Amino acid sequence: MRQSSLLTGVLRGYTLLLFVFVFAPIAFSVIFSFNSARFPTIPLESFTLHWYETIWADPDVWEALRNSVIVSLCTSVLATALGFATAYTDYRYNFRFKSAYLALVLLPPTIPLIIMALAMLAWFSKIGASGELWSIIIAHTVLAAPFAMAITRLRLNQMDKDLESAAWNLGASEWRAMREVIIPFCKPAIISAAFLTAAVSFDEFAIAWFVSGLNKTIPVLILEIVQGNIDPQVNAIGTFVFLVSITLVVAAQVFFSLRQSKGST
Amino acid sequence: MQIDHAQNNAPTARRMDLFALTWRMPIIVWQVLFFVGPLLFMVAMSFFLVKNYVMQETFVFDNWSKMFSRGYFRDSYFYTLFLATLSTISASLLAFPASFALAFKVSDSTRRWALFLLIIPFFTSYLVRIFSWYVILAESGVINGMLSTIGLGPYTMLNTKFGTVVGYMTLTLPLVVVLQTFSLANIDRNLVQAAHNLGCSPWRTVYTVIVPLAKTGLIVAALFCFILSFGDFVSPYYLGGSKPPTLPILIIDTTKSGQQWPRAAVIAVVMMATLITIAFAAITLAYRKRTSR
Numbered sequence: 001m002r003q004s005s006l007l008t009g010v011l012r013g014y015t016l017l018l019f020v021f022v023f024a025p026i027a028f029s030v031i032f033s034f035n036s037a038r039f040p041t042i043p044l045e046s047f048t049l050h051w052y053e054t055i056w057a058d059p060d061v062w063e064a065l066r067n068s069v070i071v072s073l074c075t076s077v078l079a080t081a082l083g084f085a086t087a088y089t090d091y092r093y094n095f096r097f098k099s100a101y102l103a104l105v106l107l108p109p110t111i112p113l114i115i116m117a118l119a120m121l122a123w124f125s126k127i128g129a130s131g132e133l134w135s136i137i138i139a140h141t142v143l144a145a146p147f148a149m150a151i152t153r154l155r156l157n158q159m160d161k162d163l164e165s166a167a168w169n170l171g172a173s174e175w176r177a178m179r180e181v182i183i184p185f186c187k188p189a190i191i192s193a194a195f196l197t198a199a200v201s202f203d204e205f206a207i208a209w210f211v212s213g214l215n216k217t218i219p220v221l222i223l224e225i226v227q228g229n230i231d232p233q234v235n236a237i238g239t240f241v242f243l244v245s246i247t248l249v250v251a252a253q254v255f256f257s258l259r260q261s262k263g264s265t
Numbered sequence: 266m267q268i269d270h271a272q273n274n275a276p277t278a279r280r281m282d283l284f285a286l287t288w289r290m291p292i293i294v295w296q297v298l299f300f301v302g303p304l305l306f307m308v309a310m311s312f313f314l315v316k317n318y319v320m321q322e323t324f325v326f327d328n329w330s331k332m333f334s335r336g337y338f339r340d341s342y343f344y345t346l347f348l349a350t351l352s353t354i355s356a357s358l359l360a361f362p363a364s365f366a367l368a369f370k371v372s373d374s375t376r377r378w379a380l381f382l383l384i385i386p387f388f389t390s391y392l393v394r395i396f397s398w399y400v401i402l403a404e405s406g407v408i409n410g411m412l413s414t415i416g417l418g419p420y421t422m423l424n425t426k427f428g429t430v431v432g433y434m435t436l437t438l439p440l441v442v443v444l445q446t447f448s449l450a451n452i453d454r455n456l457v458q459a460a461h462n463l464g465c466s467p468w469r470t471v472y473t474v475i476v477p478l479a480k481t482g483l484i485v486a487a488l489f490c491f492i493l494s495f496g497d498f499v500s501p502y503y504l505g506g507s508k509p510p511t512l513p514i515l516i517i518d519t520t521k522s523g524q525q526w527p528r529a530a531v532i533a534v535v536m537m538a539t540l541i542t543i544a545f546a547a548i549t550l551a552y553r554k555r556t557s558r
Contacts, residue, residue: 007467011366015379018363022386022439025397028407032400040400042410082295085288093285101289104296110489112496112540114513115533116303122310122526123303142300145292174284199388206498210520219392226396226503235400238393249388253381 026242033235040232051236061237064221067133068202071217075140075201080193082141083148088182090149091156092164106146116143117210124211131213139211140201147200148193151256155189156182188258195252199245304537311530318524332531337509342535345495345511348426352433352494356441357487359434364445365471368452380446383439395432395499402428402504424506432500437490444489448482449475484551491547492540512536 032040036048055061086105095101108116120139124130129138163185167177183190205219212220218241225234312324332338367376386394401407402422412418422428452475460470476483494500498513507514512532519529 004467008366008370011362011370015363015366015371018359018438018442019379019382021434022383025394025401025435026386026389028401029393029397032397039403039405040407041403041405042407082292086292089285089289089292093289095289101293104301105292108296108300110492110544111304112492112513112536114496114498114516115307115536118516118520118526118529118533119303119307120299121520122530123299123306126306138299142296145295149292178284196388203388203390203392205392219390222390222392222396226392230400234393234396238390238396241390241393245389246385249385253384 029235029238029242032232033239035232038232039230040235051232054233055236055240058233060216060221061218064216064218067212067215068217068219070133071136071140071208072198072201074134074137075144076194076198078137078141079144079197079201080148080190082145083150083193083197084152084186084190086145086149087152087156088178090153105149108142109146113143113204113206117207120207121210130211131215133212133215135211136208136215136217139207140204143204143207144197144200148197151193151196151252152186152189154256155186159185188255192252192255195248195255199248199252202248203241203245307530308534310527311534313527313530315525315527320526328527328531332528332535338515338532340509341512341515344509345513346539348429348433348501348505348511349491349495351426352430352437353487353491355430356434356437356490357445357483360438360441360445360486361483364442364449365475367442367446368449369457376446376450380443383443386435386439387443391436392499394435395503398428398431398435399423399503402431423504424508426505429501429505432504433494433497436497436500437493440493441486441490444482444486445479448479448486451482452478481551484547488544488547488551491543495536495540 028040031044033051034047034049035044036050037045090098090102116139120135121130124132124135129135159182164177164181167181168174172180203219205217205223208217209220209223216224218237222234222237222241225231225237309322310320311328312326314321314323314325314327367379371379399406403409404419404421404423408422409419412420422431456474456478457470460474461467465474496513498511498517501507501511502514505511510518512535516529516532516536519525519532
């Protein structure tokens, strides 16, 4: 018995170490963004807001931020809508080639981003759409829609199948049942999907780098700064990026888990 | 057989109605135009030619024969395969004790919190996290700074395979732990208890009962890890020093500086073919019924 509790202790300690490993880069990025050393190391030098002042005064950062916000917002709306429509189709209908249909929808995140980036770059220049902000939006929507679809589909699983039929029997049209039964029921999932897809888009750098042309987003800007040399500015931008994406992902998870409290009747 | 639950009650269920099409068609149109289209075009592009910096839509095998005759392409291919395999084995082994602990040795609420936390980094700027590792692992970085206070080091960790694998772990460990934990937590506890009652030692229970039962999830986790590592260019470039370059780095170099999109497409198609083969093998393995003994 004592041996097994020792084992449990060791395993828990190991798990804690793994969490330290996973979150160390995020923590150090935040710490170094307030550290005055040009090349960050231990022991720390003095506290400074210099790097934040630098990026605050940099018009390139503002431009990239504007692009990132536009791209994330548009991707979020498009991917959530497409994801919802697909999840509903999967929930309600059976049809021939349905597995091909689902593969078509769910495969994009399993393709390496660098391959998607090259394919998108070539395709967009073929159809004359490269280097535009909306080419990034289109590509990100392909990438993010499966996440929205998965979240909404899980929510629909929680729904009593008779709920929709009951609405029809009471005389509601399919459209009205959709508006007054399905969509309200899925609302937490839809909000969750909107946050998560925004996060996916906000952090994506490979495709954005290839197809963006001159319209850099924040991750592309970071990629270009990092290619130069060590620049603690990156830690300041990085801290900001972490703050945004962690907020989005946490919000997505909070809304998603609402189903447990309210969903189970 | 699954039954279309709405068939009997739906107002207009029989014919292919506007309502159904409204929800079904958008994603088909979107993915055909912007997912299947680009990928097929990329395959076609691998047969194009570039003359005077202009791409000509031909059908020749020049790019293929050029790429396959280059030693660096072959080297790069096997090196990438090696790194991705190393990453997959490392991640699977490093994740397993933690997944095991999260599945069996903690309370339900701790597990929920742990999974909640692990999902965050998966969606959180990988690029910045790698830059952070760059600073941590550098010659005069955090780790060597700490080690020097006890008189050790400095050790070279950047531009090594170790650095690359640290990067891969940053990318893949959270996901692998989440997937492994799900598959372990879904195991029927009675079977584990039975093994225990029959006097099976803890270690033996792990590899004769638990691992086989969780096999599908463990393999799927490893497969995701392989795909992510195989396609990643950030870790081998910034932490591994790109010597030799991996296939994704080769795609970037060929596209960005060489302007040789068709040759980059050859690399991409070879990568896709490799991944499809490996995914197929892994899935077959994952879902194969256990042979009765």
